[in-house]
Amino acid sequence: MSVSYQHKLLCYSVSPTYEIEIQENVPLGTVLCKLNATDPDEGVNGEIEYSLGKTLKRKVYEIFELDKKTGEIKVKGILNYEEHDVYKLDVEATDKGTPPLKAVCRVNIKINDMNDNPPEIEITSVSNTVSEDSKPGSVIALLSVTDKDSGQNGKTTLSISSDVPFELKSSFKENIYSVVTKGILDREEVSEYDITITATDCGDPPLSHMKTVTIRISDLIWLCFVVAKCILSLDFDV
The missing domain is CATH 2.60.40.60 (Cadherins)
Incomplete structure (x- = not known):
């Protein structure tokens, strides 16, 4: 099973790590990227679901949302550069075969500071x-x-x-x-x-x-x- 990465209209070749930069004031619901896993198997064996790694910190789940069917990563919580400037997400793509097979990639999300705090x-x-x-x-x-x-x-x-x-x-x-x-x-x-x-x-x-x-x-x-x-x-x- 191979994983390709889509961000807007760009397609990236298979890579274990992807880098994204966003402003800390992005609106809630903004789609940051879409991960697209492909599986040459047919039927149930080729059906794929996405999930965040189980060892991630709770803050990651509060800030980001991963659509298990589409692979889209969205912003669902308030970003604050002063609290956290980099998030590291491990994303798993798992098929429904027996036994299930999976591919894992790392998505690093860097938060850019905005001038949102007065002196x-x-x-x-x-x-x-x-x-x-x-x-x-x-x-x-x-x-x-x-x-x-x-x-x-x-x-x-x-x-x-x-x-x-x-x-x-x-x-x-x-x-x-x-x-x-x-x-x-x-x-x-x-x-x-x-x-x-x-x-x-x-x-x-x-x-x-x-x-x-x-x-x-x-x-x-x-x-x-x-x-x-x-x-x-x-x-x-x-």
């Missing part, structure tokens, strides 16, 4: 109140950026609101950033800032994620007054 911004540390006498370069927040996609889809760029006296500084560690002061702060002019940070990946189309950090500017004169009051109280108590 994620995590604020790991933040000072929500900043003194107006803070020097330029003072760190007010630390953050990290991650993207579950691979390759270009997983590469990210970061930007910050252009109308605030703060800027982003990259770290020696990849995807780690700090938000620092870049100008003079004056509480009398602006007492609170909403800083919007945007992470954008390099996929096509690109996906983005935004996070807003609220920073309050504390009054230097008020702080001095509080300190002086504490000192006076301390002297009085003594």
Whole structure:
């Protein structure tokens, strides 16, 4: 018994292994390939049924469906590159003779990553109140950026609101950033800032994620007054 492989309108010669590449967002019910086994015997001895190997992982049966009569392999479950990027299917073609004879082939299905995950911004540390006498370069927040996609889809760029006296500084560690002061702060002019940070990946189309950090500017004169009051109280108590 020999096995030939059909994919769309192409026919392949007998091979123990076949390679297929598909996008992770293919619709359910998509036919990936059709295996065609031939048997020169006549009658019942030449009738063939297809089946998946019994040693395959349960996930294979959840994601793919094999038609035992036609040899078509279809997608029946949701594909996710981040969970599984390659599936290996052992397919058996067995006739109904006595004893039954069978041929086995391996079908490797490679899942191509799509840009289906936006970046994620995590604020790991933040000072929500900043003194107006803070020097330029003072760190007010630390953050990290991650993207579950691979390759270009997983590469990210970061930007910050252009109308605030703060800027982003990259770290020696990849995807780690700090938000620092870049100008003079004056509480009398602006007492609170909403800083919007945007992470954008390099996929096509690109996906983005935004996070807003609220920073309050504390009054230097008020702080001095509080300190002086504490000192006076301390002297009085003594």
